[in-house]
Amino acid sequence: MLDEQTDLVVGVGEFGNTETDVRCGKAKSIAPIFKEKMPKTEKRKEESTEIEHVDRNISTFSQISHLIDAENITRLTLSHNKLTAVPPNIADLINLHTLNLWNNSIEELPPSISSLPKLRILNLGMNRLSILPRGFGSFPALEVLDLTYNNISERSLPGNFFFIQTLRALYLGDNDFEMLPGDVENLINLQILVLRENDLLTLPKELGKLSRLNELHIQGNRLTMLPTEIGYLELIGQKKTLRLEHNPWIPDIQEQFDLGGGAAVWGYIRSEKYKYLASRQEPSSTPVPPKRNKDKKISRKGIQQA
């Protein structure tokens, strides 16, 4: 595991310059003085606009509600807890910009959650969601939505899901999508789309209209071909990410992928040869690849027990 860690860090690249060190140094020297002067409870009050209770065995919101100053709180981080539901009065946190509920056991969300007026980052990943409430797409300011590792499919989505015009990043990895609705074209500001390890058989041609996209993760699906329109997206180059591996690609695409990865595949699907091939391809002409076995997903456990 440690080997992996070093590998990843090497791949990560540049950091800020040396001036960053100076700043960090200052912050460190100030912190202890604060701690000595203020008892723990008061300190918490002082920082009450940001509440962070990570890995505290919290199973209901009522356990922390006394700490929440509804009108002033800006960030609520409750990752790695045991929450099973989000109360409707979450909508009272009118200044909340970040809500992080990563790794809980949430099965259902209140429709009121999408009325949070300032919410910009919503992390609901690693939960047990199999349905999203009606009107979920009406967030007025949401920029980053993480639904990684749930049990969501195209059938779980409310009609307005793809109308969050402010959305910059949508994380849907480790879910159960078999197709992506063409409505995705309405996410005009989308820069990041993660569909890793779903059950996708095709991608909609409307994906080609997301001109600001610079990250596309479609590895680990059941894709055999790509719509030619998707080739218009600029996904090759520095600061761009294109992940295509682990799909049952048609031999032509797989050959390009083996030769030169995403760049070669993109060159190929932009070619006249591929455009001709794609125009003749019958959707049902290739056998449907099997779904991956997801029985071991922990997001399944609740459902199996239920």
Add this chain to the structure above:
Amino acid sequence: MVCGGMDSDHHINGELAHGFENMVCVRCNDGFSMQDQMVNSSGQVWHSECFVCAQCFEPFPDGIYFEFEGRKYCEHDFHVLYAPCCGKCNEFIVGRVIKAMNASWHPQCFCCEICNRQLADIGFLRNAGRALCRECNEQEKAAGHGRYVCHKCHAMIDDGQHIKFRGDSFHPYHFKCKRCNNELTTASREVNGELYCLRCHDTMGIPICGACHRPIEERVVAALGKHWHVEHFVCSVCEKPFLGHRHYERRGLPYCEQHYHKLFGNLCFKCGEPCCGEVFQALGKTWCVKCFSCSFCDKKLDQKTKFYEFDMKPTCKRCYDRFPTELKKRISESLKDRDVENQRRSMSPAPK
């Protein structure tokens, strides 16, 4: 007008005078008795009580009187009746009176309305109801016509025929080109405090603006390998001049900070604002120093913290360790595959 004083020599006591029986007072026409005091002035005589101001009938203070049309007045009444008032300070004018602009003035009160110089001795010109000195009048006239007055000969310069030199206007023919010694025309240029004809000026390596392609004769901005007029070096999006503010370059085009970040995505992945100063760059994204944290528990990360990549998001070790075993297994398998693929690709020739 006669202004005089009583001469004490003529102020005679009755006893000392002789032949006064024939004399009569100029004012009351009566004779003089021995007891009467007599005043003699310029060959005329008065009872001393008759020698008073024609207006207030009081004796003259200090014996000083002012005579006008045969009547004598004390100083005060004379001024009240006859002295001119100054058009500026409204006080009586005694002594030199300047009559001008339909009014009277103390000499020190009659000044140029622009430069405040006294005009009594240098003369003045009437300009739109104002009294002005010659120079100010010329300037006013020139300004009124949009014309300049030559700083050397003080004559007016015909429309558009002036040159500017060290902040003043001149006829160009007062100067010669520093380099070729020809008399200058309006098409001359000032370079480092010297004047040159246009021909000489243009052979001196004057920078040309990259935007308007004209020579730059004032402040020059050097950027993107070209020279620019300050007002022509602008953001490619909003076209506002940088005016010395920082600009950002991309593919040979300059941008202001706001539009550079807007177009080229150096916005913080977390707060969505343009990142200024120190930033973290990793995973194809940028973060403000204060915003760089684990995506799953919001724990603050710094440049020394090791983190994992998951869907190209930074993941702290604790959160990575808490991933379900089956997910970690899939991650490590795909990492292995990626390594194998990269190795194979690096050995085989690149396509095309």
